Amino acid sequence: NMMRVAVIGGEGIGPEVTGQARRVLSWFTERRRLPVTLEDAEFGLEAYRRTGKVIPPETRAAIDGADAILFGATGGPETAEVPAEARREGSLLKLRRSLDLYANLRPIITDPALYEAAPLKERVLRGVDFIIVRELSSGIYFGEPRGIETGPDGSRRGFNTNSYTAEEVRRVARFAFGLARSRRGRLCSVDKANVMEASVLWREEVVALHASEFPDVALSHLYVDNAAMQIVRDPAQFDVMVTDNIFGDILSDCAAMAAGSLGMLPSASLGPADTRGRRQALYEPVHGSAPDIAGKGIANPLGSILSVAMMLRLTLGQPDDAALLERAVADALARGARTADIAEPGQAALSTAAMGDAVLASLERL
Amino acid sequence: NMMRVAVIGGEGIGPEVTGQARRVLSWFTERRRLPVTLEDAEFGLEAYRRTGKVIPPETRAAIDGADAILFGATGGPETAEVPAEARREGSLLKLRRSLDLYANLRPIITDPALYEAAPLKERVLRGVDFIIVRELSSGIYFGEPRGIETGPDGSRRGFNTNSYTAEEVRRVARFAFGLARSRRGRLCSVDKANVMEASVLWREEVVALHASEFPDVALSHLYVDNAAMQIVRDPAQFDVMVTDNIFGDILSDCAAMAAGSLGMLPSASLGPADTRGRRQALYEPVHGSAPDIAGKGIANPLGSILSVAMMLRLTLGQPDDAALLERAVADALARGARTADIAEPGQAALSTAAMGDAVLASLERL
Ligand SMILES: CC(C)[C@H](C(=O)O)[C@@H](O)C(=O)O
Ligand SMILES: CC(C)[C@H](C(=O)O)[C@@H](O)C(=O)O
Numbered sequence: 004n005m006m007r008v009a010v011i012g013g014e015g016i017g018p019e020v021t022g023q024a025r026r027v028l029s030w031f032t033e034r035r036r037l038p039v040t041l042e043d044a045e046f047g048l049e050a051y052r053r054t055g056k057v058i059p060p061e062t063r064a065a066i067d068g069a070d071a072i073l074f075g076a077t078g079g080p081e082t083a084e085v086p087a088e089a090r091r092e093g094s095l096l097k098l099r100r101s102l103d104l105y106a107n108l109r110p111i112i113t114d115p116a117l118y119e120a121a122p123l124k125e126r127v128l129r130g131v132d133f134i135i136v137r138e139l140s141s142g143i144y145f146g147e148p149r150g151i152e153t154g155p156d157g158s159r160r161g162f163n164t165n166s167y168t169a170e171e172v173r174r175v176a177r178f179a180f181g182l183a184r185s186r187r188g189r190l191c192s193v194d195k196a197n198v199m200e201a202s203v204l205w206r207e208e209v210v211a212l213h214a215s216e217f218p219d220v221a222l223s224h225l226y227v228d229n230a231a232m233q234i235v236r237d238p239a240q241f242d243v244m245v246t247d248n249i250f251g252d253i254l255s256d257c258a259a260m261a262a263g264s265l266g267m268l269p270s271a272s273l274g275p276a277d278t279r280g281r282r283q284a285l286y287e288p289v290h291g292s293a294p295d296i297a298g299k300g301i302a303n304p305l306g307s308i309l310s311v312a313m314m315l316r317l318t319l320g321q322p323d324d325a326a327l328l329e330r331a332v333a334d335a336l337a338r339g340a341r342t343a344d345i346a347e348p349g350q351a352a353l354s355t356a357a358m359g360d361a362v363l364a365s366l367e368r369l
Numbered sequence: 370n371m372m373r374v375a376v377i378g379g380e381g382i383g384p385e386v387t388g389q390a391r392r393v394l395s396w397f398t399e400r401r402r403l404p405v406t407l408e409d410a411e412f413g414l415e416a417y418r419r420t421g422k423v424i425p426p427e428t429r430a431a432i433d434g435a436d437a438i439l440f441g442a443t444g445g446p447e448t449a450e451v452p453a454e455a456r457r458e459g460s461l462l463k464l465r466r467s468l469d470l471y472a473n474l475r476p477i478i479t480d481p482a483l484y485e486a487a488p489l490k491e492r493v494l495r496g497v498d499f500i501i502v503r504e505l506s507s508g509i510y511f512g513e514p515r516g517i518e519t520g521p522d523g524s525r526r527g528f529n530t531n532s533y534t535a536e537e538v539r540r541v542a543r544f545a546f547g548l549a550r551s552r553r554g555r556l557c558s559v560d561k562a563n564v565m566e567a568s569v570l571w572r573e574e575v576v577a578l579h580a581s582e583f584p585d586v587a588l589s590h591l592y593v594d595n596a597a598m599q600i601v602r603d604p605a606q607f608d609v610m611v612t613d614n615i616f617g618d619i620l621s622d623c624a625a626m627a628a629g630s631l632g633m634l635p636s637a638s639l640g641p642a643d644t645r646g647r648r649q650a651l652y653e654p655v656h657g658s659a660p661d662i663a664g665k666g667i668a669n670p671l672g673s674i675l676s677v678a679m680m681l682r683l684t685l686g687q688p689d690d691a692a693l694l695e696r697a698v699a700d701a702l703a704r705g706a707r708t709a710d711i712a713e714p715g716q717a718a719l720s721t722a723a724m725g726d727a728v729l730a731s732l733e734r735l
Contacts, residue, residue, distance in 0.1 A: 078563070096564070143509075143531060144564055151566050161570030162532040165509060169525040195615070197444070198462070198510055200517050204527030228622040235601055235626040249561070250619075256594040257623055260601040 006039045006319065009069035011062065014047035015292025016302035016355075017075020023304035023359030024073060028311045030366060031324050039319065042069070046093070047077050051085050057093020066098070071318040074287035075307065099139055102283045104272035105171070106178045107139040108313070109255040109289055111238060116336040117263045117345060131261050133241035134186075136179040137251025139272055141171045142201075144248045165201045167247065172208040174275070179245035180217040189221045189242035193230040193250055205247065227254070234258045255289060264344040265290045266303030269310035271317055284318050286310040300354045303342040305332055308362055331365035338365070372405045372685065375435035377428065380413035381658025382668035382721075383441020389670035389725030390439060394677045396732060397690055405685065408435070412459070413443050417451045423459020432464070437684040440653035441673065465505055468649045470638035471537070472544045473505035474679070475621040475655055477604065482702040483629045483711060497627050499607035500552075502545040503617025505638055507537045508567075510614045531567045533613065538574040540641070545611035546583040555587045555608035559596040559616055571613065593620070600624045621655060630710040631656045632669030635676035637683055650684050652676040666720045669708040671698055674728055697731035704731070 010025050012018030025041065032039045044062040051057050058066075066072060077095050091097070098104075113131040146164030153159050176192070183190040192209045194202035206224060213222045225233065227250045233240065234254060238261045246254060259265045268290070274283035288306030296302055309332060316325035340361035343352040353361065376391050378384030391407065398405045410428040417423050424432075432438060443461050457463070479497040512530030519525050542558070549556040558575045560568035572590060579588045591599065593616045599606065600620060604627045612620060625631045634656070640649035654672030662668055675698060682691035706727035709718040719727065 146528070149566050151570050159535040159570060160532060161565075161567035162512070162530055163565045163567050164528055164530055166526060166528040195618075198615075199527075199529045200515050201527035201529050204517050204525060228618045231597065231619050232622040232625055232631065235623060249564075252561075252594045253597050253616075253619055256598040257601060259598055265598065 004038060006037075006070040007065075007068055008039055008041050008314070009062075009065040009072045010041050010043045011046045011066075011072060011074050012043075013075040013077045013292070014049075015076050015078070015294050015297040016290075017047075017077065017292055019075075019297075019300060019302050019355050020288060020304040020307040021073060021075035023355060023362075024307035024311050026359055027308050027328065027362060027366070028073065028314070030363060031311075031315065031321070031328070035321070035324065037319060037321070046074075048085060051089060051093075055089075057085060057089055058098070066102075070281070070284070071314050072285040073307075073311065073314065074285055076288070076290065076292040078292050096144060099272060099285070100145060102272075102285065103140055103274045104283065104285055105138060105140040105275070106175050106273045107137040107251065108182075108271045108273070109135040109137060109251070109258075109268065110313075111135065111255075111258045111262055111268065113262050114267070114333055114336050116333065117267075129239065131238045133238065133258075134182065134243050135251055135255045135258065136175060136182065136243060136245045137255060138167075138171065138175040138245075138247050139251075140248075141167055142248035165199065165247075165249075167201050167205055169204060169208050172205050173212055176209045176212050176245055177216070178273070179243055180212065180220050183220045183243040184217065187242040188219065189223070190217075191223045191225055191230070191241055191244045193225050193227050193244060193246035193254065195227050195250075196224075197226060201247075209245070230254060231257050234261070259289060264303060266306050266342065266344045267309070268306050269308075269313050271310065271313040273317065282318075284314070286314045286318075300356065301343050301352070302355050303344050304355050304358050305342075305362075308332060308359070327366070327369060328362075331362050331369055334365040334369060335361040370404060372403075372436040373431075373434055374405055374407050374680070375428075375431040375438045376407050376409045377412045377432075377438060377440050378409075379441040379443045379658070380415075381442050381444070381660050381663040382656075383413075383443065383658055385441075385663075385666060385668050385721045386654060386670040386673040387439060387441035389721060389728075390673035390677050392725055393674050393694065393728060393732070394439065394680070396729060397677075397681060397687070397694070401687070401690065403685060403687070412440075414451060417455060417459075421455075423451060423455055424464070432468075436647070436650075437680050438651040439673075439677065439680065440651055442654070442656065442658040444658050462510060465638060465651070466511060468638075468651065469506055469640045470649065470651055471504060471506040471641070472541050472639045473503040473617065474548075474637045474639070475501040475503060475617075475624075475634065476679075477501065477621075477624045477628055477634065479628050480633070480699055480702050482699070482705075483633075495605065497604045499604065499624075500548065500609050501617055501621045501624065502541060502548065502609060502611045503621060504533075504537065504541040504611075504613050505617075506614075507533055508614035531565065531613075531615075533567050533571060535570060535574050538571050539578055542575045542578050542611055543582070544639075545609055546578065546586050549586045549609040550583065553608040554585065555589070556583075557589045557591055557596070557607055557610045559591050559593050559610060559612035559620065561593050561616075562590075563592060567613075575611070596620060597623050600627070625655060630669060632672050632708065632710045633675070634672050635674075635679055637676065637679040639683065648683075650680070652680045652684075666722065667709050667718070668721050669710050670721050670724050671708075671728075674698060674725070693732070693735060694728075697728050697735055700731040700735060701727040 012021040143165040146166040196202040378387040509531040512532040562568040
């Protein structure tokens, strides 16, 4: 019963970091003789140059046949040559939507080696370990009607719709409640119910689900503005946070600084469970394509490597290996491995590949 | 030519902090013999209990006749006894909208006395001095259609509309460009143009206005998620930031922690200029009604007192007095005056009134 992982580096620093994550994934599939095949696929600018499509048919086939996707990054100014229409057709948003990836998990974990190091210790907060569950398939990203319209007098108006159905709220909330139950038992739901009806519905559905299925989980609510402030002030207070698409986008970047660098953060985006309990899943670092450092071999691959740990846990059914990989990353950091984004001034920074080497060396040691 | 200031403490800690800000304002009107009368007005729960309206007719009249409003706070759980309908009629949002207060200024300034104090120095960042200009009269707060609808099958959906006209974008952007020109000449416009058409229009209008009227201002653009991260990482990089209603709400709370406490931050909300160049204006601390500490006399009045400085500058035409008041607040802090929210562990905290005393004492000294 072979499992297939599509490996898609994408654009900007995507291929560089994904290359290291792929090495780590192969280490596990080979050592553990996991029934997994890796299938490399093109995405973005290069694909467009060669085939006229951002997502060529072979890539689409690899995605559709995959049990999991290891994704790098897409977007950025360098891609201006791709017409907007082709870009939209092949966008990450379309991909998320077409796979119905509604639950986006963004763990924020701070590493002791980083928060004990000056000057990072002023920024990296102690003992942070929480997960943002961001609704990823609906809300203002996809709501209709949307557009820019010009009135008879030539005046223009841009508009978007933030829309959530009860069912969309329930499925992501159910996921988040279940996750909280498996952790420290606390869920914080974030909305703007003092302003938006979409948030009023969100809160009502979360409250109802809590009462009917998860009374054992401690549920709290925050308005999004307060949540942003609390994440900066004291992120250690949170266990699991669930919120909508746009709020999750903002809050997870807000939280990223607690971990020292966006480059450290992994993510998993999950679809609905099928009858065998399997979910379509896309794993990617939280950072983007970072065109300013693309091709230089200096990007931090840990966000992508830690996404492999999430894949081991959530798709490949190897929780012990997932934990081993997380320990290996911590071990590499404890032994001083630093890419430029997390290095202290004057400290020598490793290349992307050398950080991959450091993690593999730690895997061998542990 | 008498000017009128309506003083509205409102709910929760609003009356407590406004009481101190009122003392400070009176100090200036009396010492300088400013042609200003203060008119106290009821708002919120107490008003509702007495009159059946959150904004009684006398308050409405005071507001409509005022050149400026000094506002405290509204909202919070304690007000559950007020029916939703009455609450909506008398909400701060309705007030902002009815006065067409489209430009909400939120300065984020960190005080040396705070960033030199341990343990605040881990949180309060050095040399931060920027202003968020938040569009306050439109966007998802007010867009139509909105509501919760139930389908024929009983399924529910909540929805809101984020809508901006070109004119709405231009007037707030024009204000922000002008402000940037009077400061360090840099404006950062924040949107989500990679996802929302409302943001595409926003960006187009900002770019066009820059080219036609403000080519001397250095303009940059950030997506809102990146902006949230940059505000946490390095707020000192910003001079003036302009953004829409909901993004401004979130980003200003995100930025608040850079100043050590939400309790430190003032705001001004301005309407369109009339033929004499005068604008309707509401001054209020950024913090809310904080029901958990209401009535205890421990709230930080500096956000409200610094709002008086903004009033002196923007409505009363006393820029020197505004600067004097800001120096007095810095002097009080430098001499160790601390309310509980900014006190170090073990340090004795002043009451709300004692902090008011400290600022008045500094005004006398300077
Ligand atoms: C690139 C952009 C459309 C995307 C988003 O807003 O979802 C990104 O910010 C993310 O968080 O994955
Ligand atoms: C109370 C709430 C409606 C308000 C807002 O979202 O505007 C508050 O958060 C603010 O920032 O003034």
